[in-house]
Amino acid sequence: MELARPVSEDPVVHDPVLGQWFVFGYDEVRAALADDRRLSNDRMHGFADRAPPGAVAAIQRHAPWLISTEGGGDYEWVRWILHAGLRGASGSGPAVADAANGLLDHLVERERFDAATDYAFPLTGSILADFLGVDRRDGDQLVAWALELIAYFNDLEVTVDGAERMARAAAEMIAYAHALLTDRRSELRSGFLELVADAAASRGRELDDETVGNVTLPFLTGQIGVAHLVTNTIWLLLTHDEQRARVAADPSLLAGAIAETLRYVPPVLLIPRVALEPVALGGHVLPAGDVVRLNVGAANRDPTRFPDPDRFDVTRAPGGALGFGYGARSCIGAGLTRLQTPIAVGALLERAPDLELAREPVWSAVPGIRGIEELVVRRRAARAARRPR
Numbered sequence: 001m002e003l004a005r006p007v008s009e010d011p012v013v014h015d016p017v018l019g020q021w022f023v024f025g026y027d028e029v030r031a032a033l034a035d036d037r038r039l040s041n042d043r044m045h046g047f048a049d050r051a052p053p054g055a056v057a058a059i060q061r062h063a064p065w066l067i068s069t070e071g072g073g074d075y076e077w078v079r080w081i082l083h084a085g086l087r088g089a090s091g092s093g094p095a096v097a098d099a100a101n102g103l104l105d106h107l108v109e110r111e112r113f114d115a116a117t118d119y120a121f122p123l124t125g126s127i128l129a130d131f132l133g134v135d136r137r138d139g140d141q142l143v144a145w146a147l148e149l150i151a152y153f154n155d156l157e158v159t160v161d162g163a164e165r166m167a168r169a170a171a172e173m174i175a176y177a178h179a180l181l182t183d184r185r186s187e188l189r190s191g192f193l194e195l196v197a198d199a200a201a202s203r204g205r206e207l208d209d210e211t212v213g214n215v216t217l218p219f220l221t222g223q224i225g226v227a228h229l230v231t232n233t234i235w236l237l238l239t240h241d242e243q244r245a246r247v248a249a250d251p252s253l254l255a256g257a258i259a260e261t262l263r264y265v266p267p268v269l270l271i272p273r274v275a276l277e278p279v280a281l282g283g284h285v286l287p288a289g290d291v292v293r294l295n296v297g298a299a300n301r302d303p304t305r306f307p308d309p310d311r312f313d314v315t316r317a318p319g320g321a322l323g324f325g326y327g328a329r330s331c332i333g334a335g336l337t338r339l340q341t342p343i344a345v346g347a348l349l350e351r352a353p354d355l356e357l358a359r360e361p362v363w364s365a366v367p368g369i370r371g372i373e374e375l376v377v378r379r380r381a382a383r384a385a386r387r388p389r
């Protein structure tokens with residue numbers, strides 16, 4: 001199944017091999033995102049009915065709460081903690097800048113470095129650790145768990161190996177959080193896990209695996225989107241000299257560059273939904289139980305919504321792009337991403353204004369993710385200094 005599709009073709013397509021629907025048109029994608037009553041964002045809904053038995057067994061072995069049909073009574077409690085955590089993180093800008101500059105203190109001295117593995121992902125780990133209230137040295141492990149989770153939930157097919165890796169990562173993360181919430185409570189600094197522990201105690205709530213998972217895993221996976229948005233923005237600016245020059249001349253355009261990156265190369269390319277009942281969309285009826293993939297990458301290039309859609313333009317009028325989703329189920333961490341990404345990109349451009357690509361980037365192999373895993377850059381000044389005179 002191609003992930004980009006000419007607008008002149010059908011905006012809703014069924015792939016008979018995968019048994020899934022792909023939605024490409026802007027209006028159709030936005031309508032589907034808004035239809036949270038009939039199109040569920042619960043990626044595990046009906047999982048046991050459509051997944052290989054080995055994949056179901058792997059999740060039941062490591063993280064059975066992911067496919068539990070019980071519960072649901074703690075939804076308001078979980079939502080309260082999530083929003084409280086977001087409010088608490090809204091002042092994280094100075095910590096993000098501190099972590100970014102700490103990494104750049106060493107990187108800017110190099111002739112070349114990887115803006116993804118040496119900068120964006122370690123920075124994401126530091127941000128996650130600060131948010132949770134744990135040691136920054138745990139950041140690499142937090143990122144590793146998050147990468148396993150998003151690889152599984154953004155793949156097109158459920159495999160036994162993928163389910164095993166995802167469930168094991170989820171179980172390890174939950175065990176890590178549980179230990180800090182109980183036996184290792186004294187190690188916690190002010191942060192989200194401390195908020196969870198205090199809120200549970202004050203409300204008489206039990207911190208079971210399902211609750212801990214529901215309040216921690218969304219932030220864990222969401223931060224990977226920040227790393228990808230940072231690297232995607234850097235790559236676009238390094239490959240569009242005119243746009244880069246505009247941002248250099250007017251740093252206030254950086255926010256526009258990031259918003260345009262979200263439209264032009266959104267880190268999450270395909271947003272999955274599961275039909276809870278038959279849904280009419282784009283001239284088709286999507287049966288109940290079918291998986292629906294909303295291609296926000298194609299929707300964000302729909303010329304009926306965005307003039308000259310294949311042009312990267314940091315001055316493009318904001319609004320309309322679906323990089324964070326749309327409607328009641330839009331990305332819960334969108335505000336944090338908008339706060340953190342300009343700080344990370346701006347620090348890199350300020351500390352190393354003479355960067356250029358050293359080689360072509362390596363993109364994620366996960367079909368639903370459009371993020372860079374390796375982005376090797378070099379300093380122009382260092383390269384010029386080596387030239388014979």
